[in-house]
Amino acid sequence: MPIVKIGPKHQVTIPTQFFKTLDLRPGDLVEAQLRDEAIVLIPQKLIPxxxxxxxxxxxxxxxxxxxxxxxxxxxxxxxxxxxxxxxxxxxx
Structure with missing residues (x-):
């Protein structure tokens, strides 16, 4: 599993393989959930x-x-x- 670094403004970079597999684009939204002691990001699509x-x-x-x-x-x-x-x- 890739290791990512938290930046000074709490930002993390999503590894390229995950980004491509989930068909993410810059500006897409993700829901952040705390599960046990893990942070889970779930891609979200907004519907008008x-x-x-x-x-x-x-x-x-x-x-x-x-x-x-x-x-x-x-x-x-x-x-x-x-x-x-x-x-x-x-x-x-």
């Missing part, structure tokens, strides 16, 4: 507030379900008109 709904477990479960249905070829359409789409949806 107006898009947070997309990343809820419920929404992601439905996204996965839709992706699986598409992979199985369970598709409808394309439709020529909105009325044609509505008629198809009412049949289901």
């Amino acid at each position: 507030k107006d898009q947070a709904w997309f990343w809820t477990k419920e929404w992601q479960d439905k996204e996965k379900e839709a992706d699986e249905a598409i992979a199985r070829g369970e598709l409808s359409g394309p439709f020529e008109t909105a009325d044609e789409l509505v008629r198809r949806l009412r049949k289901q």
